[in-house]
Amino acid sequence: MDNKPTLYTSLSPTLLHLYDLSNSVVVIIDVLRATSTIATALYNGAKCVIPVDTISRCIELGRQIDGITAGERDGKVAEGLEYGNSPFEYPASFIEGKTLVLTTTNGTRLLQMALDKNAQEIITGSFPNLSAVCDHLIEMKQNVILGCAAWKDKANIEDTLFAGAVIARVKEYFTINCDSSHIAEAIFEKAKKDMFEFMKKNDASHYHRLMDFGLEKDIRYCLTADGANVLPLYKDGKLMMKLLP
C-alpha cells in the first residue's frame, strides 16, 4: 500500500479548478518576481507582506497601516505607489520591521483563487526560498498543489522550472500521478545547469520582458536557490515568516 500524500502541479490558474485544494498545501509560484520579492522582504526583516489585488486597495491599505506600498503595471512602478517588484528594492536597511503592501497581477489572483477554494494552507515559493519550501512540504506530510501563477493564464517557463525543482527534491515523499509534474521535472533537469541560459535560449517571454527593462540582475537572483531562505505562510490576509524548526 502506498500511503504517501499526493503532489500535483497546476501550470496555470485556469487549471487550478481541476485539483482538490481543500486538503492540500498550496504553493503559490510567481518566480519573476512576486514570490521571490516576498521571500526577500521577509528574509530581510519585513514584519509581513500583505498581497492585494488592486492599486487603489494598495494605496488605501498602505495609508491605513502606514505600510510600504509597492507594485508594478507593465514593468513600471504603478502610479500612486512608492516601490516596484524588484527584490533589490527591499534590503534589510530599508524593509526591516516594516509592512509591505504588494499588488501583483498573476500571483495575487492565484492566491485569491486558492483562498476561494479553501486551500488547507497557502505558502509562497520561489528559487530564493526553495529549500525552505521543500523542507516544509516534506515535514508536513500533506497533499501538495504546486500552483504556477503563469502569465495572463498562459504557462510560463520560470514557474514551471520552479515546480520542477521542488519535485526533483521532494518526489520520494509523494505519490505523483501528474504529467504536468513530470513535464516540469524533466524541464528542470534539462535546465538546471544554467537556468538563465535556458530561459535565454528558449526565448522565455519573461526573459525578454525583463531584459528589455535592464533587469538581468533580477532574473539571475530570482533563478538562484536559497538567497532568502524563509517560508512565507499566508494567514489572516498576511504573509508572515514561519519559523523553521
Added chain:
Amino acid sequence: MDNKPTLYTSLSPTLLHLYDLSNSVVVIIDVLRATSTIATALYNGAKCVIPVDTISRCIELGRQIDGITAGERDGKVAEGLEYGNSPFEYPASFIEGKTLVLTTTNGTRLLQMALDKNAQEIITGSFPNLSAVCDHLIEMKQNVILGCAAWKDKANIEDTLFAGAVIARVKEYFTINCDSSHIAEAIFEKAKKDMFEFMKKNDASHYHRLMDFGLEKDIRYCLTADGANVLPLYKDGKLMMKLLP
C-alpha cells in the same frame, strides 16, 4: 520586420480560449490514440472518419450511413459499438472504402471547441502523420495553434511531445512567442531519442493506463513518426485525407 505567422501551443482544452482561432490552422492532437488512429484509418483507405461526441450518436450515425462504429470508454470498446481505439484494428483489408464513425472523449471535445471558436481550418496531428502535418503548416503560411487534447483537461506528456516535435521541425517559419511551445520543444528534445522510454521513466499516466491493458504495441506505434503519413482535414463534419501536392 518580422512577417512570419505565429505559432502557439495550448496544453489543455481549458486553455484554448486564450488563443485566437479565427485566423489560425488548429491542429487537434490526441496522440494516444484518437488522432493516431484517424491518420491510420485514412492512410489505409477509409473514405472518411466522422468524429462524434457520444456513444448514442455514434450508434445512430453508424446505422444511418452504414459506417463502422468505434470508440472506447475506460479502455474497453464501448457498449453498442463494434470496434475500439487501436490503430491496429484498421488495416486496409478491413477499412478500405469504409466510413469510420469514431467517438472519443478528449479529442472530439477539443475539435468541437475549435469549431465553436471558428477555427479557420482544423486538421489532426499525431506521430504517424508528423511529416504531413509539418509540411502542410509550412506550406499554408498561416497562424497555427497546436491544440493538445490532454486527459480530462490535464496536460499530458505525449500530446506535449508531439507539439514539441512539430515545433522542432517548423519553428524557423513561425514567430513563436509562447512559453508552452518552448516547454514542449525542450521536452521533445530531451525525449526524442527514445520517447517510449521517456514516457516510462517519467511515469506518464497514459503509459500506465495502456500498458495495464497490454497495449505496448499501440504506444510504440503511436510514438513513431510517419507510419501513416496523410493529412486529415476536417470539413463538413468529416475528416478526409487532403491530397498532398
